[in-house]
Structures are given as structure tokens and as C-alpha cells.
Amino acid sequence: xxxxxxxxxxxxxxxxxxxxxxxxxxxIQKSEFITIMGPSGCGKTTLxxxxxxxxxxxxxxxxxxxxxxxxxxxxxxxxxxVGMMFQEALLFPxxxxxxxxxxxxxAHLSKKEKxxxxxxxxxxxxxxxxxxxxxxxxxxxxxSRIALLRTLLSKPKVILLDEPFAKLDEHLKVKFRRWVFxxxxxxxxxxxxxxxxxxxxxxxxVIHFEQYQKS
Amino acid sequence: xxxTIFLFPWLIGVIFLFPIVAGxxxxxxxxxxxxxxxxxxxxxxxxxxLFEHSSLWQSTFLTLFIGFGAxxxxxxxxxxxxxxxxxxxxxxRSLFLFLSVPHFAIGVGLxxxxxxxxxxxxxxxxxxxxxxxxLGFSLVKDPYGLSLIFAxxxxxxxxxxxxxMVILQQINSYRQLQxxxxxxxxxxxxxxxxxxxxxxxxxxxxxxxxxxxxxxNIELSIIIGPNIPQPLILLFHYWFLDAQTExxxxxxxxxxxxxxxxxxCMAMWVGLERLVIRFCLWRSIRGKRDSLVxxxxxxxxxxxxxxxxLLILSIFALLLWAVSKQWFFPDFLPQSYNTKNLIKYxxxxxxxxxxxxxxxxxxxxxxxxxxxxxxxxxxFKPKYQHTQRYFDSPLWFWVAYLPLIIPSISFxxxxxxxxLYLDLNHTWIGIFWVHLLFIIxxxxxxxxxxxxxxxxxxxxxxxxxxxxxxxALFKIKLPMLAKTIVFAFxxxxxxxxxxxxxxxxxxxxxxGTITTEVLSSLSGSNRNVLSIYTLYQWILPxxxxxxxxxxxxxxxxx
Numbered sequence: 001x002x003x004x005x006x007x008x009x010x011x012x013x014x015x016x017x018x019x020x021x022x023x024x025x026x027x028i029q030k031s032e033f034i035t036i037m038g039p040s041g042c043g044k045t046t047l048x049x050x051x052x053x054x055x056x057x058x059x060x061x062x063x064x065x066x067x068x069x070x071x072x073x074x075x076x077x078x079x080x081x082v083g084m085m086f087q088e089a090l091l092f093p094x095x096x097x098x099x100x101x102x103x104x105x106x107a108h109l110s111k112k113e114k115x116x117x118x119x120x121x122x123x124x125x126x127x128x129x130x131x132x133x134x135x136x137x138x139x140x141x142x143x144s145r146i147a148l149l150r151t152l153l154s155k156p157k158v159i160l161l162d163e164p165f166a167k168l169d170e171h172l173k174v175k176f177r178r179w180v181f182x183x184x185x186x187x188x189x190x191x192x193x194x195x196x197x198x199x200x201x202x203x204x205x206v207i208h209f210e211q212y213q214k215s
Numbered sequence: 216x217x218x219t220i221f222l223f224p225w226l227i228g229v230i231f232l233f234p235i236v237a238g239x240x241x242x243x244x245x246x247x248x249x250x251x252x253x254x255x256x257x258x259x260x261x262x263x264x265l266f267e268h269s270s271l272w273q274s275t276f277l278t279l280f281i282g283f284g285a286x287x288x289x290x291x292x293x294x295x296x297x298x299x300x301x302x303x304x305x306x307x308r309s310l311f312l313f314l315s316v317p318h319f320a321i322g323v324g325l326x327x328x329x330x331x332x333x334x335x336x337x338x339x340x341x342x343x344x345x346x347x348x349x350l351g352f353s354l355v356k357d358p359y360g361l362s363l364i365f366a367x368x369x370x371x372x373x374x375x376x377x378x379x380m381v382i383l384q385q386i387n388s389y390r391q392l393q394x395x396x397x398x399x400x401x402x403x404x405x406x407x408x409x410x411x412x413x414x415x416x417x418x419x420x421x422x423x424x425x426x427x428x429x430x431x432n433i434e435l436s437i438i439i440g441p442n443i444p445q446p447l448i449l450l451f452h453y454w455f456l457d458a459q460t461e462x463x464x465x466x467x468x469x470x471x472x473x474x475x476x477x478x479x480c481m482a483m484w485v486g487l488e489r490l491v492i493r494f495c496l497w498r499s500i501r502g503k504r505d506s507l508v509x510x511x512x513x514x515x516x517x518x519x520x521x522x523x524x525l526l527i528l529s530i531f532a533l534l535l536w537a538v539s540k541q542w543f544f545p546d547f548l549p550q551s552y553n554t555k556n557l558i559k560y561x562x563x564x565x566x567x568x569x570x571x572x573x574x575x576x577x578x579x580x581x582x583x584x585x586x587x588x589x590x591x592x593x594x595f596k597p598k599y600q601h602t603q604r605y606f607d608s609p610l611w612f613w614v615a616y617l618p619l620i621i622p623s624i625s626f627x628x629x630x631x632x633x634x635l636y637l638d639l640n641h642t643w644i645g646i647f648w649v650h651l652l653f654i655i656x657x658x659x660x661x662x663x664x665x666x667x668x669x670x671x672x673x674x675x676x677x678x679x680x681x682x683x684x685x686x687a688l689f690k691i692k693l694p695m696l697a698k699t700i701v702f703a704f705x706x707x708x709x710x711x712x713x714x715x716x717x718x719x720x721x722x723x724x725x726x727g728t729i730t731t732e733v734l735s736s737l738s739g740s741n742r743n744v745l746s747i748y749t750l751y752q753w754i755l756p757x758x759x760x761x762x763x764x765x766x767x768x769x770x771x772x773x
Contacts, residue, residue: 094695
């Protein structure tokens with residue numbers, strides 16, 4: 001479960017003090033999916049960055065973010081157990097598919113266990129036998145599916161989706177979107193999606209960020 | 216541990232500021248007649264000797280002509296190359312050949328090609344008409360320094376092209392040009408109206424580096440520069456080697472004088488740059504869509520491929536001289552060959568080769584660690600994560616660039632005396648330290664823009680997945696930047712290999728490198744030995760560049 005309490009984010013760089021998010025309160029239970037919608041620049045991606053811990057020092061925030069009852073605001077990005085998907089798949093180009101998937105897996109697992117999980121997930125995503133495929137040979141849809149698998153295999157406690165369907169073509173988007181929502185739900189992980197495309201908001205509660213902040 | 220990276224900029228600051236500031240102050244004090252243990256009183260003897268020297272003004276004008284002329288022509292060449300990058304694809308792929316070749320080797324190559332008994336004259340005899348004796352004039356070592364300018368252009372234009380290509384990629388020049396062309400501008404006109412005003416300010420530092428080198432290089436001036444009058448740097452260099460103390464004072468005064476000349480040239484360049492930018496902006500406001508530059512397009516490829524041909528011919532000339540047993544004038548090829556000398560001098564050179572590898576390898580590795588640490592610290596700053604303003608270098612960047620914009624002779628003698636006090640002269644630590652002064656600025660130049668423009672989202676993704684900063688750094692970011700890093704290593708290594716005055720002063724002849732051997736082989740006038748030594752001086756950086764060339768690029772920029 002992820003809980004956001006009275007979260008406000010300010011932008012301080014270079015010498016401004018602009019409010020990006022004010023008094024945000026959210027509570028997302030396990031397997032719950034919410035979509036945050038709003039126009040560009042309303043602060044929805046900044047909110048995700050605040051949860052992930054990737055906000056730069058140009059920003060400062062007040063309030064609290066808790067995952068499973070523990071505050072994460074003072075934790076560095078790598079200690080937050082948050083998974084994130086961006087518009088680009090961001091697969092590491094010097095690694096093949098298998099190496100990309102193994103990268104995020106927990107260290108205590110044996111190599112055999114890791115490979116078993118990798119193969120199992122590849123078959124779920126209809127990508128069997130692509131373990132050794134080079135990243136540059138993947139289609140956009142394949143790369144996006146592998147990006148989600150990589151995130152899931154790292155066992156995050158919450159998944160953040162920053163317009164992950166924006167760069168896919170319409171036909172692919174419809175199929176992939178459904179697959180992503182179903183797969184995340186099946187893992188019992190809370191997820192937050194931000195988008196400015198209303199067609200992406202087909203799952204769970206939808207929050208219109210601008211109105212939400214003003215209210 | 217991640218927090219400790221804030222130390223790197225400070226470390227670089229200490230490594231640089233301490234010897235350079237002490238060196239500059241030392242040189243200034245010595246120029247005023249104070250030399251510890253020799254003279255404790257101040258005097259203007261050195262300055263008087265400098266300004267009374269009969270050829271000072273001639274040497275000054277010659278130095279200005281060579282330094283500013285070579286830089287200006289190299290910049291013009293680099294800009295034209297950027298306009299017509301598509302026409303010089305092979306040349307672009309051969310850039311690493313030019314970057315790896317030491318200045319000195321270019322000088323030796325041109326001597327072998329264009330001296331009165333060089334290959335050019337021999338080719339005329341062989342293919343055109345008979346020439347029974349060497350020409351009475353030389354195409355190299357001319358009194359106006361034209362051959363020196365030519366050598367500098369061959370070496371520096373590719374460096375400026377490489378730096379320009381990095382900048383063009385960052386400002387997304389391709390898209391901007393496309394857009395301007397859709398508005399009816401010719402490609403050339405679009406480049407000069409839109410791209411050049413963005414390119415020149417960002418290229419200023421590399422241009423300063425070229426300017427400083429052109430004004431104050433010793434190795435190339437010795438081999439191919441004019442003798443009467445001499446460029447200032449040679450005049451002062453020989454004064455430094457003079458045993459009489461008054462010439463030591465004069466040499467230090469000269470080192471300060473050449474710093475003044477350099478600053479004047481930099482100011483001139485900035486003025487010229489502003490004029491050019493204003494002209495470009497004036498042109499774009501007028502909406503002029505064509506450009507006269509289009510008329511020189513047919514000559515561009517020929518201009519750059521001439522460099523390539525000369526470089527390849529130089530390699531062949533060096534190879535032939537290295538294995539020739541007898542090669543009399545005017546024969547086009549040697550009468551007989553043997554590898555006896557090649558083997559003999561290779562064995563003799565072995566300790567110097569090992570020293571060169573050790574100094575270049577270790578100093579460049581230390582430099583890389585420091586520079587990557589400092590850039591990693593810098594990359595956490597908001598401006599690199601949220602804007603594209605990675606050209607606004609912080610103050611400590613400029614500290615690291617000091618050795619590029621101050622002629623080495625202006626602080627090296629001071630550094631020498633400082634190292635005497637610290638007991639570092641003739642030691643490996645002293646040599647590593649002084650080489651680092653010149654390696655680190657080039658590492659910054661070649662690494663910083665690519666490192667700081669690395670797509671930060673990959674780092675975020677790696678951090679979220681790996682739960683470890685170090686794993687994200689060493690398994691994702693650095694491997695993705697591997698080509699840039701190895702390329703920077705190659706540049707740093709080649710800078711170290713080419714160091715002459717630094718190794719000579721601090722090594723004091725006890726620690727010799729291939730470059731100090733090459734320069735000392737000049738006095739023997741044996742072309743066989745000179746070519747073997749020059750080839751070795753070239754091969755070492757060439758191999759490192761070749762490795763960098765083979766590494767695939769995974770660089771992802773914003």
C-alpha cells in the first residue's frame with residue numbers, strides 16, 4: 001500500500017519558488033490502480049519523481065510518502081523499492097534481453113532460480129526464446145513488454161507508469177495497455193499511472209490533477 | 216560512499232591550482248632576478264635583456280603570425296568541414312589517425328616529404344623530369360613559418376572538427392538546419408545564420424587550446440619552424456637551457472611575455488568571434504537565403520583529402536626510412552633495405568617505451584578516475600537533470616582548463632623549482648603529477664559534454680531496479696559511456712606521450728620517454744633513427760585510438 005500525506009512540491013531552481021503540487025493526499029491499496037490525468041506542466045510527472053526519489057535538488061517537498069507504513073521520503077532512490085516505466089522502454093543497450101531482466105532481480109536468488117523466473121515471464125509475455133536477443137533488434141511493443149517484465153522481476157512494492165503508452169502506435173497501444181494493467185493487477189502491486197490521454201485511463205480511479213489540486 | 220564524490224572537484228582543484236599558481240608566481244619572481252640560492256635581490260636584468268634582444272620584435276610578429284594564422288585557418292577549415300560533413304565521410308572516419316599522431320611526427324613527416332631531398336622532389340625526378348642535385352631552397356623551415364602553420368593546421372583542424380561535431384550533436388544542428396531549409400535557406404546560409412552563432416562560443420575553449428599550442432609549441436617549432444628569426448618559444452626555450460643566470464632571468468621574463476601575447480590573442484579572438492556572430496545575426500535578419508560559400512564546395516573534399524594523403528604518405532616515408540639501408544638522392548625508393556637498425560634501435564628504445572606506457576597509462580587512468588568522479592558529482596546538479604545547459608561550466612571546470620589556456624613555459628620553470636622544494640623532481644610521482652596537469656584538461660574536454668548529457672532516466676531506471684548506486688554506475692552508466700571513456704583515455708594517453716618540456720624539466724633526463732628520445736635523436740641528423748623513433752612515438756597512441764574506435768557506442772543522450 002502507498003500513502004501520500006499532505007505532499008507539496010516546490011521548484012527552487014534557479015531562484016524561483018514555484019509551487020508544483022500542493023497538499024496532495026492519496027492512498028492506494030495493493031492491486032489498486034489509479035490514473036492521474038492533467039495537461040503538460042501540471043506536476044503529475046513531478047509527483048511520480050517525488051515518489052520514486054528521483055527529484056533533483058532543484059525541488060523541495062513537504063509532507064510524507066509511506067510504502068507499507070514506512071516513510072520513504074528520506075530514503076535514496078535505490079532504497080525505495082519502487083518500479084517505474086517511462087515513455088521510452090530504457091532497456092540497457094549494452095545488454096541482451098536476459099541480462100536486462102536479470103539486472104533488477106534480487107541478489108539472494110540463485111542463477112537457476114533467476115533464469116527460471118525469466119523464462120516463465122518471457123513466456124507469459126509471448127516472448128519465449130528471446131533471451132539472447134539484442135536490444136536493437138526488438139520492436140517497440142517487444143521492448144515495452146520487456147521493460148515491464150524487468151520492473152516486475154525487481155519485485156517493487158509500487159509501480160509508477162509515466163505515460164508508458166505514449167510512443168506506441170494505436171493498434172499496439174490498445175493490446176499492450178490491457179496486458180500491462182492485467183499483469184500488474186495479477187501481481188497484487190499498487191500502481192499509479194500519469195497520462196494526458198483519456199484513452200489510457202481505462203483502469204481504476206481517475207484523478208484530474210489540476211482540479212484535484214485546486215479543490 | 217556516494218557522498219564522497221564531492222571530494223573529486225576539490226582534489227582536481229588542489230592538483231591544478233597549487234602547482235600552476237605556484238609555478239606562475241615563481242616564474243614572475245624569477246623574471247625579477249630572484250633565484251633561490253643564486254640571487255636574493257630583485258633586479259630588472261632579465262626584462263632588460265629581453266627587451267634589448269635584437270630579434271624580439273621580429274620574433275613577436277612571427278609568433279603572432281604563426282599562432283593566430285594557424286588557429287584562424289584551422290577554425291575556418293573546421294567550420295567548413297561541419298557545413299559539408301557529408302562530403303568528407305572518409306576523412307571523418309580517419310579523424311582518429313590525426314588525433315593520434317603527435318605534432319612532432321607530423322613535422323618529421325613533412326620534412327621527409329618536402330625537404331630539398333624529400334620524397335616530393337624525388338617523385339618529380341622519378342615521374343616528371345630529372346633533378347640531379349637537391350633544390351637550393353626548402354619548402355619546410357621557411358623564414359615566414361608557413362610550413363609550421365601548415366603542420367599546425369593539419370594537426371589542429373581534425374581536433375576542432377571532432378569538438379565541433381560533439382557540439383553540433385548537442386544543439387541538434389541537423390533539425391535546425393532542416394527547419395531553416397524548409398524556410399528557403401540554402402544549407403550553407405542556414406549554417407552560417409543559425410548554427411555558427413551557437414557553435415563559436417561553445418567552441419571557444421578548444422580554440423583557445425589550439426591558439427595556446429600554436430603560439431607556444433616547442434617540438435614542432437624545433438623540427439619545422441623558422442630559424443632566423445625564431446618563434447618566441449624557441450628563443451626562450453634555449454635561454455632556459457643557457458647556463459648563464461641572466462639568461463635564466465630573461466627566459467622567465469620571456470615566459471611571462473609570451474603569456475601576455477597569449478592573453479592578447481585570446482582577447483583578439485573573442486573580439487573576432489563577436490564580430491562574426493553579429494555579422495551572422497545581421498545576415499539572418501536581412502533574410503539572405505543564399506551564400507557565396509557554395510562556390511568553394513567543390514574544393515572542400517579536395518582540401519581535407521589532401522591532409523589525409525599527406526598523412527598516409529608521411530607514414531610510408533617514415534616506414535621506408537625506418538627499413539632503408541641505403542637511399543641516395545634522387546632515388547625514389549631506397550637502393551637496399553634491412554631491418555638491422557629497426558631491431559637495434561627498438562631494443563635501445565625499449566626502456567623509454569616502457570616508461571612512456573607506464574607514465575601515459577597510469578597518469579591517464581588516475582586522470583580518468585578524477586575526471587569521472589568530478590563529472591559524476593556535477594551530474595547530480597539540477598541543471599544537468601532538468602535542462603540542457605551543460606555548457607555553463609562551473610568555476611572549477613575552468614581551473615581544470617587552466618593548463619590549456621596558459622602556455623606551459625609560463626609556469627613550468629616555476630613548477631620545476633616548486634618540485635625541487637618538494638623533492639619531487641626526477642621522481643615518478645613528480646612526472647605523474649606534471650603529466651596529469653596536461654592530461655586532465657583534455658579528458659574534461661572529451662568527456663564532459665557526453666557525460667553530462669547522458670540520459671538521466673537510464674540512471675533512475677538502473678537505481679530503481681538495482682537498489683545500488685555503485686551497481687547502477689558501474690554496470691549501466693559507465694558501460695554505456697564506454698566508447699566515450701576509452702576515447703577520452705586515448706586522447707589523454709596521446710597527450711601524455713607527446714609531453715616534451717614537462718618530462719624534460721621534471722624528469723631531468725633521468726626518466727626518459729619516447730618523446731624525449733625522439734627530440735634528442737634530432738641532433739644526430741640520422742633519418743633512419745629519427746624515423747624509427749617517430750614511428751614508435753606515433754604507434755603507441757594509434758593503438759589506443761584504434762581500440763577506442765572498435766568499441767561500440769551505446770551513448771544515449773537526452
